[in-house]
Amino acid sequence: xxxxxxxxxxxxxxxxxxxxxxxxxxxxxxxxxxxxxxxxxxxxxxxxxxxxxxxxxxxxxxxxxxxxxxxxxxxxxxxxxxxxxxxxxxxxxxxxxxxxxxxxxxxxxxxxxxxxxxxxxxxxxxxxxxxxxxxxxxxxxxxxxxxxxxxxxxxxxxxxxxxxxxxxxxxxxxxxxxxxxxxxxxxxxxxxxxxxxxxxxxxxxxxxxxxxxxxxxxxxxxxxxxxxxxxxxxxxxxxxxxxxxxxxxxxxxxxxxxxxxxxxxxxxxxxxxxxxxxxxxxxxxxxxxxxxxxxxxxxxxxxxxxxxxxxxxxxxxxxxxxxxxxxxxxxxxxxxxxxxxxxxxxxxxxxxxxxxxxxxxxxxxxxxxxxxxxxxxxxxxxxxxxxxxxxxxxxxxxxxxxxxxxxxxxxxxxxxxxxxxxxxxxxxxxxxxxxxxxxxxxxxxxxxxxxxxxxxxxxxxxxxxxxxxxxxxxxxxxxxxxxxxxxxxxxxxxxxxxxxxxxxxxxxxxxxxxxxxxxxxxxxxxxxxxxxxxxxxxx
Numbered sequence: 001x002x003x004x005x006x007x008x009x010x011x012x013x014x015x016x017x018x019x020x021x022x023x024x025x026x027x028x029x030x031x032x033x034x035x036x037x038x039x040x041x042x043x044x045x046x047x048x049x050x051x052x053x054x055x056x057x058x059x060x061x062x063x064x065x066x067x068x069x070x071x072x073x074x075x076x077x078x079x080x081x082x083x084x085x086x087x088x089x090x091x092x093x094x095x096x097x098x099x100x101x102x103x104x105x106x107x108x109x110x111x112x113x114x115x116x117x118x119x120x121x122x123x124x125x126x127x128x129x130x131x132x133x134x135x136x137x138x139x140x141x142x143x144x145x146x147x148x149x150x151x152x153x154x155x156x157x158x159x160x161x162x163x164x165x166x167x168x169x170x171x172x173x174x175x176x177x178x179x180x181x182x183x184x185x186x187x188x189x190x191x192x193x194x195x196x197x198x199x200x201x202x203x204x205x206x207x208x209x210x211x212x213x214x215x216x217x218x219x220x221x222x223x224x225x226x227x228x229x230x231x232x233x234x235x236x237x238x239x240x241x242x243x244x245x246x247x248x249x250x251x252x253x254x255x256x257x258x259x260x261x262x263x264x265x266x267x268x269x270x271x272x273x274x275x276x277x278x279x280x281x282x283x284x285x286x287x288x289x290x291x292x293x294x295x296x297x298x299x300x301x302x303x304x305x306x307x308x309x310x311x312x313x314x315x316x317x318x319x320x321x322x323x324x325x326x327x328x329x330x331x332x333x334x335x336x337x338x339x340x341x342x343x344x345x346x347x348x349x350x351x352x353x354x355x356x357x358x359x360x361x362x363x364x365x366x367x368x369x370x371x372x373x374x375x376x377x378x379x380x381x382x383x384x385x386x387x388x389x390x391x392x393x394x395x396x397x398x399x400x401x402x403x404x405x406x407x408x409x410x411x412x413x414x415x416x417x418x419x420x421x422x423x424x425x426x427x428x429x430x431x432x433x434x435x436x437x438x439x440x441x442x443x444x445x446x447x448x449x450x451x452x453x454x455x456x457x458x459x460x461x462x463x464x465x466x467x468x469x470x471x472x473x474x475x476x477x478x479x480x481x482x483x484x485x486x487x488x489x490x491x492x493x494x495x496x497x498x499x500x501x502x503x504x505x506x507x508x509x510x511x512x513x514x515x516x517x518x519x520x521x522x523x524x525x526x527x528x529x530x531x532x533x534x535x536x537x538x539x
Contacts, residue, residue: 002037002038002053002055003055005037006066008057008058008059008060009055009056009057009058010055010056010057010058010108011032011053011054011055012054012055012056013032013073013074014074015052015054016030016032016051016052016053016054017030017051017052018030018039018041018049018050018051018052019049019050019051019052020044020046020048020049021046021048021049021050022046022047022048023046027041027044027046027049030051031073032073034070034073039051039053056108056109057109058108058109059108059109059110059111059112059113061111061113061114061115061116063115063116063197064115064153064197065196065197065198065199065202066198066199066201066225067153067154067155067197067198067199067225067226068153068225069113069121069123069151069153069226070151070225070226070539071108071123072282072283072537072539075125075280075282075283076123076124076125076149076228076283076537077105077123077124077125077126077134077140078105078106078108078112078121078122078123079103079104079105079106079122079123079124079140080103080104080106080112080122081100081101081102081103081122081376081377082100082101082102082103082104082376083100083365083368083375083376084099084100084365085099085100085101085102086099086100086101086102086363087101087102087103087139087141087142087363088102088139088141089141089142089143090142090353090363091353092353092354092361092363092364094354094355094361094364095355095364098364098365098366099363099364099365100363100364100365100368100376101142101259101362101363101376102139103124103139103140103142103145104136104137104138104139104140105134105135105136105137105138105140106136107136107137108136113151113377115153115197115304116304118304118305118306118308118373118374118375118377118378119373119375119377120150120151120152120372120373120377120378120379121150121151121377122148122149122150122151122231122377123148123149123151123228124140124145124146124147124148124149125145125146125147125149125280126140126144126145126146127144127145127146128144142258145258146255146256146257146258147230147255147256147257147258147535148230148231148232148257148258148259149228149229149230149231149257149537150228150229150231150377150378150379151226151227151228152226152227152228152229152295152296152299153197153225153226154197154198154199154200154215154216154219154224154225154226155195155196155197155198155215155216155219155298155299156195156196156198156205156207156213156214156215156216157193157194157195157196157213157214157216157298157302158193158194158195158207158211158212158213158214159207159208159209159210159211159212159213159214159460159466160187160191160193160210160466175469175470175471175472176471176472177471177472177473177474177482178471178472178473178474179473179474179475179476180334180473180475181334181335181473181485181490181513181514183471184471184473184485184487184490185469185487186487186488186489186490187467187487187488188301188312188314188487188488188489188518189311189312189313189489190310190311190312191310191312192301192302192303192307192310192312193298193299193301193302194302195298195299195302195303195304196213198215199225200219200223200224200225203215204220208460214460214461216291216294216295216298216461217291217459217460217461217462218289218291218292218294218295218461219295221289221291221441222284222441222538224538224539225539226539227292227295227536227537227538227539228283228536228537228538228539229288229292229296229379229534229536230257230288230379230534230535230536231257231379231380232257232258232259232261232324232325232379232380232381233257233263233264233324233381233385233386233388233532233533233534234255234256234257234263234264234272234276234532234533234534234535235255235256235257235258235261235262235263235264235324236254236255236256236261236262236263236264237253237254237255237256237261238254239261239262239264240262241262242262242265242321242322242529244262245261245262245263245264245265245266245322246265246266246267246527246529247264247266247267248266248267248268248271248527249267249271249275250271250274250275250278251275252274252275252276252278252279254275255275255276255279255535257535258324258325259324259325259361259362259363259380260323260324260325260352260353260361260362260363261323261324261352262322262323262324263322263323263324263381263385263386263532264532264533265322265386265528265529265530265531265532266527266528266529266531267527267531267532267533268412268413268414268525268526268527269287269389269391269413269414269415269502269525269533270413270414270415270434270435270525271414271435271527272287272389272533273286273287273391273415273435273438273442274435276533276535276536277438277442279535280537283537283538283539284537284538284539285535285536285537286391286438286442286535286536286538287389287390287391287442287533287534287535287536288388288390288391288533288534288535288536289390289391289392289442289443289444289536290390290391290392290444290459290462290464290503290505290520291392291444291459291461291462292390292536293388293390293462293463293505293517294461294462294463294464295461296372296379296382296517297463297517297518298461298463299372300314300315300372300373300378300379300382300517301314301488301517301518305372305373305378306372306373306374313374314383314488314489314491314516314517314518315369315370315371315372315378315380315382315383315516315517316328316331316369316370316383317332317370317383317384317507317509317511317512317513317515317516318359318370318380318381318383318384318385318509319332319345319346319347319358319359319384319509319510320347320350320356320359320361320385320509321346321347321348321349321350321509322385322386322509322532323350323352323361323385324362324380324381324385325361325362325367325370325380325381326347326350326356326359326360326361326362326367326370326385327359327360327366327367327368327369327370328346328358328359328360328369328370328384329355329358329359329360329366330345330358331513332344332345332512332513333512333513334475334512334513335473335475335483335485335490335492335511335512335513335514335515336483336508336510336511336512336514337475337476337480337481337512338480338481340510343512344510344511344512344513345357345358346358346359346509346510347359347509362380367380370383370384372517381506381534382505382506382516382517383506383507383515383516383517383519384506384507384508384509384511384515385506385508385509385532386506386508386509386530386531386532387504387505387506387507387508387521387523387530387531387532388504388505388506388531388532388533388534389502389503389504389523389525389531389532389533390503390504390505390533390534391442391443391444392443392444392446392462392496392502392503393413393443393444393445393446393496393501393502393503393525394420394445394446394447394448394496394497394498394501394502395445395446395447395448396417396418396419396420396448397418397420397448398448400418400448401445402417402418403415403417403437403443403445404417404418404419404420404501405417405418405419405430405431405434405525406419406420406431406501406502406524406525406526407419407420407421407424407499407500407501407524407525407526408421408422408423408424408425408426408524409422409425409426409427409428409431410425410426410526411424411425411426411524411525411526412431412434412524412525412526413502413524413525413526414431414434414435414525415431415434415435415436415437415525416430416431416432416433416434416435416436416437417430417431417434417437418430419431420448420497420498420499420501421498421499424499444459444462446458446459446495446496448498449495449497449498450497450498450499451495451497452484452494452495452496452497452499452500452521452522453470453484453494453495454495454497455468455470455493455495457495457496458495463517463518463520464493464495464520467486467487467488467491467493467518468486468487469486469487470484470485470486470487470493471484471485471486471487471490472484472485473485473490473514483514485514486518488516488518489513489516489518490513490514491507491514491515491516491517491518491519491520492507492511492514492515492519492520492521493519493520493521494520494521494522495520495522496522497522499522499524500522500523500524501522501524501525502522502523502524502525503520503521503522503523504520504521504522504523504531505519505520506519507519508530
């Protein structure tokens, strides 16, 4: 008897199988449909088939209310990561008494995650794509792992009391120049976001006023119970230095999402999207949307992320010069000022798997300060390393609601479409022979404007306009560049506009205290050495 779908049981994919009774042979193309809760056989020509289905009881944390990690019919391997054991195949020699990162296959019948204790669920994809090499408790060598992902369960959150956001959008332009970020109120430090987990069976909360509840839009657009987010910025397989990781291509087979690899940079948004889209099609892989970045932000700044007893912090900056998983060894006290100075020191040269003068590599357990949970279960590189392109784009014009390809013929995303500033440089008004736009569920579209400070065009859930009020900083009055920031840890804030129609998130390794999960600004969609991307699997 097949157990009820809502029970604490799951199909044991490693033991279950179907066979052709007449020829006594196994059938390879068998799939378990989680939605329909039944077996599916495709292109079976035999007249008699018998299936042997084995179910096992699984751990379900009650506070998730059913939004438990979905392992994609066994395509993803659940894991735990140790904070005091070095992987057996990693050559890490710095501070030998301070290491972690060993991966083991999780026993899903036990509490292999606990969002109530800030331990988010992790899973991996192996390089060979196989799923049955290891038993629960076995170490999985780092050399066998292709990609790490972290589960973000579906949730609703309470909209904050921010009159500037909800009543006429007054005050959402910058409030003027401040001498430094100490003069800016930090609304995130002692004010966690209230979150309640849910599944799509609960329906959709449609709050739009202060103190009302809103089901996060990232899950609604895909009708999903959660999503797997790349644990690190996407890397380029085989790159041994920064320049080798700069490739403006769609090579999905080069994707690697791991610590201590060079971020894949120098890629247009269109190529980044299709590399991500074709990576794991059966798991709905795609380039992260702006709203999906927002979903990580709110969970991070809640009691399930980096907040305890009402006190919150943001992930430490990765100042390791485009190597994934690194963490600054100190908290920067100023933002990017144009120089590598005492208040914001970063590594201009650092080696893979090695600590630097001002930074810890991932396998040093102090790197956990750069995680969204302050431990190895969280997401890394959300502050610093490289800027990350996301699928958030400006409308072409005030009268044309189609997404803009980019700024101009010289600087664009590679997607077909009109330019938001065709007269800025180059020739022509649109890219005709470009890449096809995907379905609208794969991108967030924003109202056209020429201003980079008209924050009211943000969407609830994308962690833009909700982070106001906004300010301008000029360190050492008159001697350093002006930076526009929000009220959450003084993170940089700039809105997409006609000159720069694409959102980028997170900040760069040299940007100091202004980087963070709440950092957002604009770019033109073109391939630059300081921009990378992140992959999401929607389940």
